[in-house]
Amino acid sequence: MANVYVEEIARYSGQTVTLRGWLYQKRSSGKLQFLQVRDGTGTIQCVVERSLVGEEFFALADRLTQESAIMVTGTVQEDKRSPLGFELHVTDLQLVHEALDYPISPKEHGTGFLMERRHLWLRSSRQHAILRVRHQLIRAIRDFFDSAGFTLLDAPIFTPAACEGTTTLFQTDYFGQPAFLTQSGQLYLEAGAFAFGKVYCFGPTFRAEKSKTRRHLTEFWMVEPEVAYLDLAGDMDLAEDFLESIVQNVIEHRGAELKFLERDLTLLERVRKPFPRISYQEALDLLQAKGKEISWGQDFGGDEETLISENFDRPVLIHRYPAQCKAFYMKNDPADPRLALCLDVLAPEGYGEVIGGGQREDDLETLEKKIADHGLPREAFEWYLDLRKYGSVPHAGFGLGLERTVAWICGLPHVRETIPFPRLLDRLKP
């Protein structure tokens, strides 16, 4: 008997096959029982008829509890009543393991309760859909850079010092020395860009900020490309191509999951270049026209980001923020040194900043001064300064936050469901 998966069931129409999975839900109607069986690739309704399987198997099916592991053998039949299009008419049933008192019932639960049981919550169809979108997005990101000639260059996770100095880092004891968990692969990627031309890294990032909002995790995944001989204009082109490509890729390959999540796909289909590009000054004018009290030099918070993105039907690129808002490694605009050659991309619908990046400072003396001005320990940055001594060229890149992007694509109100095991300010378990 062939062992098959639910996602390939259509190929076995009319044949007798065996599914190996778990009981998701059960309904009975006298002499009939309907078992919803999931196997990780999908869920199918298995029909147990007393006259077909006999008393023994029918009684077994009647006793089955939610999430018990079972092997079901039966005939695949096309059925218009099934959302999948097929049902399995059971001829044989085996209990592999009986699950007693599964804590997550098919009815409503709060996110706190479910998060405590995240290891089990992953089995539910909604989480399944979200995490399959996440997987596809990761594939799309890798495909984009791999097919554009980028080399994957992993940045270290243990680092000797802060990349940006402004945010709080997780400190660990590294054989008696302090070491920090990375908050960005950026500086290492600059070394990579001068070695390989076009590089990207894709890994976990850690921020010990005490942020309690729907947009923050303490551990999240970030993809960061970095390219030699690229200026801000080129960086904006890259960000635009990249974002269009990955969003359209996910729509194409995970449309069913997005529909299950009741995502309005027309909003995502509009993510086509060109994206609007406005300067910080223009964004500021826009905010002030809307009555927001904000003055030049202030960074935008969540409210401001939402107000700006409301004006556009697709992601909006904001460039040239005041240098004081940005990290030390950003290059200043030669046309107006008060400004940094940086870019942020705000997702529509109030999802906020999904990309941040810009052109890097490539002049040795200027960079030395910036490190000093930010009060950073020079010793930790000697290797970084070396990059400006030996063949320094203009270069640029950006970082995209994976979980915020998944939340936006799926239309979720909170990032915590976009990662299998979220790490939040007050949550380290499971």
Next chain:
RNA sequence: UCCCCGGUAGCUCAGUCGGUAGAGCGGGUGGCUGUUAACCACUUGGUCGCUGGUUCGAGUCCGGCCCGGGGAGCCA
């Protein structure tokens, strides 16, 4: 760190003016040959977050603490 909201059955919640602790779901038992969060009947189920106070009497009012959720700052 600050501000706001919450904690009552396994889960989601209601509980009026301070006066005997409630519903739906889940679990259990029975019924039903096409159910889609199935339905119907019966049934099970409580340290009202903890602690101190006010009161004849506190889930309800007051103080302190603990835990959870949302937001601010900061950021992706």
